[in-house]
Amino acid sequence: MRIALGLSYLGTAYQGWQSQPSGCTVQDRLEDALARFTTTPVTTLCAGRTDAGVHGLMQVVHFDTELAREPFSWVRGTNRFLPADIAVQWAQPVPDDFHARASALARRYAYVVLESPVRPSVEAGRVGWTFRPLDGEAMRAAVRHLIGQHDFTSFRASACQALSPVKQLRRIDIIRKGAYWRFDFEADAFLHHMIRNLMGCLLQVGQGLQPPDWMAEVLAARDRDAAAPTFAPDGLYFLGPVYDPRWGLPERTAAYDGLP
Template identity: 40%
Template structure:
């Protein structure tokens, strides 16, 4: 038998038909992204395979650059792995990159930062296209007010006010490296990069930004909610439809590709 080799891969998926990333121990009829990938990779490897990811996503949440790793003694070319996994995966899941990596690489524990984007269709009427990849909010939003409020989250803080009660993270202390809100026509995008995120943290941040954008709450409310360290002081949990996991940063030694589009690169794309 060949030696065990660790592989890293970048995965894209549409979360609409999945019950989140993590396998469901007591709900075998609810498909998860992890279960779908493990089934596909195991077929290609011809032995059972366990998969670890950089950040577990909730039900309905999408990913453009989720990073995973798995171990196998099977020998396949990178192309063979990718085509085999994609052929045996649901159409909503696709491997975009795969390479052998050193045994000390870990998709979760070696990550230095994670990046999410949240898309809002701020039009008076709901969209028909990409309705499962954007959150529709029909009430007018001031993206500049939302951006100003979001800056209160920069730096290292206790993010308990944005933490869901089922969160299993050992600590609510996280570092927000960058955060911004931009508008293009009816499309509003929130982009966040942090050391790590708590369960529902991004969606709860959006839940605070929405009433600020509507003008029902002052810009300073974000700082007040953060300082309260209490979930009851915050707003709603925004829908998962508009949330996308878009990148992970690792030490350069692992040579994991970062987001090829770079930060805020949606602007020139929409201008085409």
């Protein structure tokens, strides 16, 4: 039997999603909880890996098991053994041909940035920060150069293992609520550090350090050195994958719309 889980987590205390020898990752904590609940080893596959410090609002994983349980039992039973900053939101049996990563049609992320002369305090680790004012119209003008299918080598980390730097960036929406900016990204897939590197460039445009058309120059250069420094992981949230409706999986968690 194949089970899909949707979970949320605060990534501040973890070395990212993927299992590490240290055991201090979200995957390590989840698989340990599942093993304690099922009393057998469990290996999970996720929809999209997240870096250290990056949060997840609806990470989707799947695993195979011979244990038959009701969906609510998977949720409550697994959560019993998880730390307070990780929680399974839903569970659902899926066909054997469902694959959390390969079945995803797109992936969605959001960056939340505080514009303030004073650094974050209670939001530390949960929002990015700029002390310079941002120009929303300039950033939206820069975004227009990025939408579509492009070679995103200029925004790719040197350690990226993707087979191709060509990705289909479907949208970037930029809105402001009070002192907070929210940047929503959707693409078929993302390169390692791609969003953090895009954010570094967008903030330089927003701060008036570069004109909007500079983004086109960076993209065309296909050279990481042409872009801005990588922005911090603080404030980056994996909103979740997009699947074909035929799988019948939830599209989002309640926290999706609860960000600033």
